[in-house]
Amino acid sequence: MLPKAAHLPAMPTPPLISHLFTADPSAHVFNGRIYIYPSHDRDSGIPDNDLGDQYDMVDYHVFSMDRVGGPVTDHGVALDLKDVPWAGKQLWAPDAAFKDGRYYLYFPARDKEGVFRIGVAVGDKPEGPFKAEPTPITGSYSIDPCCLSDTNGRAYLAWGGIWGGQLQKWRTGKYDPAGVEPADHEPAIGPRIAELSADMKSFKGGITEIQILDEQGQPLRAGDHDRRYFEGPWIHQYKGTYYLSYSTGNTHYLVYATSQNPLGPYTYRGRFLEPVLGWTTHHSIVEFQGKWWLFHHDSSLSGGKSHLRCVKVRELTYSADGRINPVALD
Numbered sequence: 188m189l190p191k192a193a194h195l196p197a198m199p200t201p202p203l204i205s206h207l208f209t210a211d212p213s214a215h216v217f218n219g220r221i222y223i224y225p226s227h228d229r230d231s232g233i234p235d236n237d238l239g240d241q242y243d244m245v246d247y248h249v250f251s252m253d254r255v256g257g258p259v260t261d262h263g264v265a266l267d268l269k270d271v272p273w274a275g276k277q278l279w280a281p282d283a284a285f286k287d288g289r290y291y292l293y294f295p296a297r298d299k300e301g302v303f304r305i306g307v308a309v310g311d312k313p314e315g316p317f318k319a320e321p322t323p324i325t326g327s328y329s330i331d332p333c334c335l336s337d338t339n340g341r342a343y344l345a346w347g348g349i350w351g352g353q354l355q356k357w358r359t360g361k362y363d364p365a366g367v368e369p370a371d372h373e374p375a376i377g378p379r380i381a382e383l384s385a386d387m388k389s390f391k392g393g394i395t396e397i398q399i400l401d402e403q404g405q406p407l408r409a410g411d412h413d414r415r416y417f418e419g420p421w422i423h424q425y426k427g428t429y430y431l432s433y434s435t436g437n438t439h440y441l442v443y444a445t446s447q448n449p450l451g452p453y454t455y456r457g458r459f460l461e462p463v464l465g466w467t468t469h470h471s472i473v474e475f476q477g478k479w480w481l482f483h484h485d486s487s488l489s490g491g492k493s494h495l496r497c498v499k500v501r502e503l504t505y506s507a508d509g510r511i512n513p514v515a516l517d
Contacts (some may be wrong), residue, residue: 200499200500200501200517201499202487202488202497202498202499203223203250203252203259203497203498203499203500204225204250204259204261204497204498205488205497206261207227207228207248207261208227208228208229208230208488208489208495208496208497209225209226209227209228209248209250209484209496209497209498210225210226210228210280210467210469210484210496210497210498211225211226211279211280211281211331211419211469211484212224212225212469212470212471212482212483212484212498213225213280213281213282213283213333213421213471213482214471214472214473214480214482214500215283215284215285215313215473216473216474216475217285217290217313218313219253220251220252220253220313221251221252221253221255221473221475221480222249222250222251222283222313222314223249223250223251223252223259223482223498224247224249224281224282224283224292225247225248225250225280225281225484225498226242226244226247226278226279226280226281227244227245227246227247227248227278228242228244228494228495228496229243229244229245229495230492230494230495231243235493235494237350237351238350238351239277239279239350239351239352240351241493241494242277242279242351242494243276243277244277244278244279245267245268245269245276245278246264246265246266246267246268246278247264247265247266247278247281247292247294247315248261248262248263248264248265249262249263249265249313249314249315250262250498251313251314254476255475255476255478255480255500262314262315264316265292265310265314265315265316265317266278266292266294266308266315266316266317266319268296270318270319271296271306271308271319272319272321272322273296273298273299273304273306273321273322273323274296274297274298274299274306274319275296275297275298275299275300275301276296276297277295277296277297277303278294278295278296279294279295279296279303279330279331280295280330280331280332280419280469281293281294281295281332282294282332282333282334282471283313283334284334284336284342284387285313285336286336286342286387288311289309289310289311289387290309290310290311290312290313290315290317291307291308291309291310291334291387291388292307292308292309292310292315292317293305293306293307293332293334293344294306294307294308294332295329295330295331295332295346295352296323298323302328302353302362303328303329303330303352303353304323304324304327304328305323305324305327305328305329305330305332305344305346306319306320306322306323306324306327307319307320307324307387307388308320309388320388324344324388324389324390325389325390326381326390326394327346327390328353328354328357328362329346329347329348329352329353329354329357329379330346330347330348330351330352330353330354330418331346331347331348331352331378331418331419331420331469332344332345332346333345333346333420333421333422333471334383335422335423335424335449337424337449338424341382341383342382342383342387343380343381343382343383343422343449343450344380344381344383344390345378345379345380345397345420345422345431346378346379346380346420347376347377347378347379347416347418347420348417348418348419348436349368349376349417349418349436350417350436352418354376354378354379355367355368355376358376368409369409370409370410371408371409371410372408372409372410373408373409374398374406374407374408374409375399375406375407375408375409375411375415375416376396376409376415376416377396377397377398377399377416377451378396378397378416378420378431378433379394379395379396379397380394380395380397380422380449380450380451381393381394381395395450395451397416397420397431397450397451397452397453398451398452398453399414399415399416399431399444399451399452399453399454399455400444400452400453400454400455401414401454401455402454402455404454407455412435412436412437412438413435413438413440413442413458414435414442414455415435416433416435417433417434417435417436417437418433418434418436418467418469419433419434419467419468419469419470420432420433421433421470421471421472422449423472423473425479425505425509426509427447428445428446428447428509429445429446429447429448429449429453430443430444430445430472430511431443431444431445431446431451431453432444432459432470432472432511434467434468434469434470436467438462439461439462439463439466439467439468440458440460440461440462440468441458441459441460441468441470441483442455442456442457442458442459443455443456443457443459443511444456445509456510456511457510457511457513458513459481459503459511459512459513459514460481460483460513460514460516461513461516463483463484463485463486463516464485464486464487464491465484465485465486465491465492465493465496466486466493467484467493467496468483468484468485469483469484470482470483470484472503478502479502479503479504479505480500480501480502480503481500481501481502481503481514482498482499482500483498483499483500483501484496484497484498484499485497485499501514502514
């Protein structure tokens with residue numbers, strides 16, 4: 188029997204940003220500040236559906252703050268859809284990285300044929316502006332890129348989301364418009380990961396599907412909706428261990444698994460955030476000023492409209508055995 192982790196006391200969590208609708212926050216520390224790279228929700232008038240057509244974002248803003256709880260600076264539009272030569276629509280959840288004096292913004296968008304690809308844009312400052320490469324990353328597909336700059340000096344890109352994110356259409360390694368999820372008794376779909384080349388704009392080698400195993404070493408099954416992968420991968424390191432956290436999607440939990448290898452396999456460890464107001468739960472985890480922080484979103488700013496969300500932040504703690512303590516909602 189695994190020990191139960193203690194719950195954190197609830198803390199006030201007003202939206203970090205209230206003049207725009209923002210979601211899917213990827214947080215990083217650059218130059219002593221926290222920079223937040225969210226998607227920018229807007230009310231497009233498109234009815235809700237399971238493929239996510241209502242999430243019709245057209246640009247990215249970058250935000251920063253010098254301390255959690257302090258003022259948040261909106262640095263304005265860092266990248267616009269019209270400036271991405273290959274993209275057709277839907278600038279969904281992005282991430283960012285730094286290497287050798289340059290900053291890299293990774294982002295998904297549908298190409299002109301309606302297939303999600305992952306692009307990269309480059310800038311000289313963490314807040315941008317960023318200039319998009321003329322084509323998406325060769326071999327990329329699906330959504331929700333997360334860049335891990337490893338302590339071993341390597342960089343990896345993890346990504347993937349099912350349903351509207353189209354990951355189920357790539358089960359054979361090629362795009363199948365009729366592709367569906369596995370049956371409930373079959374192994375669940377896992378996120379993808381690839382090492383990035385030195386230029387941070389291409390994959391160095393092949394793409395790996397990350398295996399997520401249960402405590403007995405068996406792959407999580409597609410019907411295990413409380414634990415299996417859906418979208419929003421985030422990989423961070425804590426005391427030498429790799430933590431893969433993600434959203435279970437249709438059950439709306441944030442859960443995590445651990446490994447000694449960034450490519451996996453990962454072993455499921457538990458749940459740390461219960462469902463929030465709204466449909467999705469997309470997050471990031473970052474260490475800053477001696478504490479760990481969970482950035483996520485909900486729909487409280489819009490009164491519960493699932494496609495009009497707001498970014499929030501809560502402190503994250505670990506138990507003595509390295510487990511992530513559950514985070515209490517208000």
